[in-house]
Amino acid sequence: MLEIIKKLDSGTVRGLIVATIPLLVLIASFFGVDEALFQAKLEGWGEKIVALVSLLGVAWAAYARVFKPTPPLTEKAAQATQTMAQEQERRRQGGYIRAGMLALILALTAILAALPGCAQLGLQTSGTFNDRLAGGYSAVTAVAEGAGVLLDARVRAAQAEPDPDRRSAMLAAAKADAQNLKDQAQQAKDALDIARSLRGVNFEAAEERLVSTLRVLEALQRYLEENP
Amino acid sequence: MKTSEALALAIALTRELNALMLAYKTARDEGRDELTDQEVETFSVRADSSLQNLQAKIDSI
Numbered sequence: 001m002l003e004i005i006k007k008l009d010s011g012t013v014r015g016l017i018v019a020t021i022p023l024l025v026l027i028a029s030f031f032g033v034d035e036a037l038f039q040a041k042l043e044g045w046g047e048k049i050v051a052l053v054s055l056l057g058v059a060w061a062a063y064a065r066v067f068k069p070t071p072p073l074t075e076k077a078a079q080a081t082q083t084m085a086q087e088q089e090r091r092r093q094g095g096y097i098r099a100g101m102l103a104l105i106l107a108l109t110a111i112l113a114a115l116p117g118c119a120q121l122g123l124q125t126s127g128t129f130n131d132r133l134a135g136g137y138s139a140v141t142a143v144a145e146g147a148g149v150l151l152d153a154r155v156r157a158a159q160a161e162p163d164p165d166r167r168s169a170m171l172a173a174a175k176a177d178a179q180n181l182k183d184q185a186q187q188a189k190d191a192l193d194i195a196r197s198l199r200g201v202n203f204e205a206a207e208e209r210l211v212s213t214l215r216v217l218e219a220l221q222r223y224l225e226e227n228p
Numbered sequence: 229m230k231t232s233e234a235l236a237l238a239i240a241l242t243r244e245l246n247a248l249m250l251a252y253k254t255a256r257d258e259g260r261d262e263l264t265d266q267e268v269e270t271f272s273v274r275a276d277s278s279l280q281n282l283q284a285k286i287d288s289i
């Protein structure tokens with residue numbers, strides 16, 4: 001629901017009130033109020049009826065503005081109303097996370113991942129090949145999941161953009177960034193597969209491939225953390 | 229990024245971390261020093277699945 005403003009803050013209502021003042025003066029003059037000041041008096045019934053109809057018209061306009069739906073009348077007003085509605089919708093959804101809070105959440109996650117052991121499970125991780133290989137695959141999954149969440153966020157932000165050109169540009173940028181992340185994660189996954197297949201043939205080469213791929217994955221995770 | 233999206237991201241990362249730690253713990257509890265090839269394969273399959281899901285999401289835009 002759109003937010004309401006105080007009735008007297010409305011320019012329309014203020015204008016209508018101002019327009020009503022002369023009519024009230026004229027109507028007051030029917031009954032001889034302050035004739036010396038205004039020197040105006042409507043004599044005929046027709047003029048009185050016209051004045052009353054004007055007053056009713058103004059009163060109805062004010063009533064309609066206050067209590068009836070007020071669709072915009074011009075493109076500019078429609079765009080402004082749409083922008084306002086989208087802004088209010090964003091606020092109603094709970095707002096956007098602040099950069100500091102996001103950094104804290106991601107940092108805590110990263111710290112957990114970087115710990116030599118998982119405190120809540122009370123175990124020590126070893127540096128064996130298969131353990132680190134599984135960690136690498138796990139990092140690929142995390143990067144893909146993270147890239148998906150970021151893509152959703154950027155698409156949603158783009159859809160809220162009223163300017164069609166800018167919206168298209170934002171969608172294209174979000175898509176290109178996600179595709180780039182996916183391609184790098186895919187390359188890392190392929191490299192892990194190679195390291196795994198090399199293990200039985202040439203352990204040193206497999207180890208080297210694993211270490212370099214884990215570094216790439218760390219860089220990808222850092223990118224996700226620093227570019228929300 | 230909205231709070232709900234940041235939490236979704238943190239949950240996704242933590243869920244993956246937990247799966248990894250659970251596998252480590254299971255291996256240690258069974259007296260093994262490292263994960264078996266089969267256990268590693270499950271992580272490989274999960275990575276493939278996530279990458280495919282991401283690609284499908286990208287293609288849908």
